[in-house]
Amino acid sequence: MSTYQTPTQERTDTDDRIEGPIPEFDKFGQHTGEHFYRCTDCRAEAMRERDLADCCGGAA
Numbered sequence: 780m781s782t783y784q785t786p787t788q789e790r791t792d793t794d795d796r797i798e799g800p801i802p803e804f805d806k807f808g809q810h811t812g813e814h815f816y817r818c819t820d821c822r823a824e825a826m827r828e829r830d831l832a833d834c835c836g837g838a839a
């Protein structure tokens with residue numbers, strides 16, 4: 780079982796709250812080549828992760 784860790788990587792609340800990048804599909808199910816991020820709290824979606832940084836106050 781892998782126990783690989785990245786101790787130098789700083790974890791924030793945003794990491795747990797924001798899901799993505801998620802591939803974006805159009806109404807025909809075709810991948811648009813874009814991707815987006817989603818707030819798992821309120822389901823808000825944004826093209827950039829940083830756009831959701833202040834979403835839901837960013838606090839646990």
Ligand SMILES: [Zn+2]
Nearest residue numbers: 818821834835
């Ligand atoms: Zn939110």
